[in-house]
Amino acid sequence: MSQAGNLLRTLEKEDLRILMGIELGMKKSEYVTIRDIRFYSRYPLNETLYRLKKVHKFGLIIRNSAELEVGYQINSIGYDVLALHTLVERNVIGQLGPIIGKGKESDVYSCMDDDENIYALKIYRMGRRSFKHVKKLRNIIGKRSHLSWLYVNRLAAKKEYEALKEIYKLGLKTPKPIGYNRHIIVMEYLRGKELVYYKDIENPVYLFNEIIFQIREIYKKANLIHGDLGEFNIVSDEEGNILIIDWLQSIPNDHPNALKILTRDIQNVCNYFGNKYRVDCDTQEILQSFLDKE
Ligand SMILES: Nc1ncnc2c1ncn2[C@@H]1O[C@H](COP(=O)(O)OP(=O)(O)O)[C@@H](O)[C@H]1O
Numbered sequence: 001m002s003q004a005g006n007l008l009r010t011l012e013k014e015d016l017r018i019l020m021g022i023e024l025g026m027k028k029s030e031y032v033t034i035r036d037i038r039f040y041s042r043y044p045l046n047e048t049l050y051r052l053k054k055v056h057k058f059g060l061i062i063r064n065s066a067e068l069e070v071g072y073q074i075n076s077i078g079y080d081v082l083a084l085h086t087l088v089e090r091n092v093i094g095q096l097g098p099i100i101g102k103g104k105e106s107d108v109y110s111c112m113d114d115d116e117n118i119y120a121l122k123i124y125r126m127g128r129r130s131f132k133h134v135k136k137l138r139n140i141i142g143k144r145s146h147l148s149w150l151y152v153n154r155l156a157a158k159k160e161y162e163a164l165k166e167i168y169k170l171g172l173k174t175p176k177p178i179g180y181n182r183h184i185i186v187m188e189y190l191r192g193k194e195l196v197y198y199k200d201i202e203n204p205v206y207l208f209n210e211i212i213f214q215i216r217e218i219y220k221k222a223n224l225i226h227g228d229l230g231e232f233n234i235v236s237d238e239e240g241n242i243l244i245i246d247w248l249q250s251i252p253n254d255h256p257n258a259l260k261i262l263t264r265d266i267q268n269v270c271n272y273f274g275n276k277y278r279v280d281c282d283t284q285e286i287l288q289s290f291l292d293k294e
Pocket residue numbers: 100101102103104105106107108120122175187188189190191192193194232233235243245246247248
């Protein structure tokens with residue numbers, strides 16, 4: 001990833017256009033022929049070949065000569081380059097920082113805009129092996145015969161970004177969405193760590209209530225259920241601020257399994273605070289407060 005960041009300075013706009021040509025072609029097929037790359041990039045043959053050779057040397061594409069016609073595929077660094085380039089162009093970010101977290105399906109970096117505001121930059125890395133996560137996205141994907149990892153990661157970023165936007169409107173302390181492109185989202189950063197990494201916290205009851213309050217507001221007003229809530233997806237800092245992250249698998253309230261998933265979310269939080277901090281909590285009672293009309 002930092003590799004992609006450094007390459008941005010070296011690459012010319014023609015190189016990026018070739019990469020975009022391959023990206024477009026990958027909507028239709030796994031490998032894109034030179035003819036198709038020319039079609040999408042609108043470059044003559046010699047320019048196309050020159051650029052292909054260059055981006056191949058930089059390690060941004062994969063060449064497949066096993067078929068009748070040679071084909072190219074963009075790799076994950078190439079895709080990072082395109083997304084970062086767009087985010088820089090749009091002034092969403094100016095600089096990439098160090099890695100701050102690794103999730104089940106993503107890497108998270110810190111980054112900075114030109115005014116030196118620091119954000120978290122989440123980059124989706126679902127590969128062929130973790131396509132089981134795609135189940136979460138089934139309703140959006142539909143019945144596609146050719147499903148590229150590019151598309152899956154792009155879809156994941158879009159879904160999470162849109163959930164963050166809906167939630168942010170409620171004025172709770174949830175990560176402010178800053179921008180997204182392709183498989184990358186940029187959001188507010190909380191300097192802290194996940195609950196699971198705290199040996200002890202000062203005010204467990206306060207934190208517990210705050211978490212329940214937030215997810216209840218989100219349930220009632222944004223009609224969303226987190227779906228993977230637990231000590232791994234709640235970041236907290238020393239001052240007791242919390243940030244519920246990781247909204248990829250969120251589902252709407254009218255989902256057929258909504259009640260089951262909501263109960264599990266609440267149960268997870270109750271178990272954690274109950275076992276570790278002896279916080280008194282009754283899952284059923286809390287659940288009822290979600291369902292009450294008021
Ligand atoms: N907005 C953020 N602020 C601070 N740290 C974050 C933020 N978003 C993610 N992280 C860090 O990155 C890790 C992975 O992010 P997460 O959204 O949970 O990814 P995944 O969906 O892959 O589990 C988190 O556990 C956390 O340490």
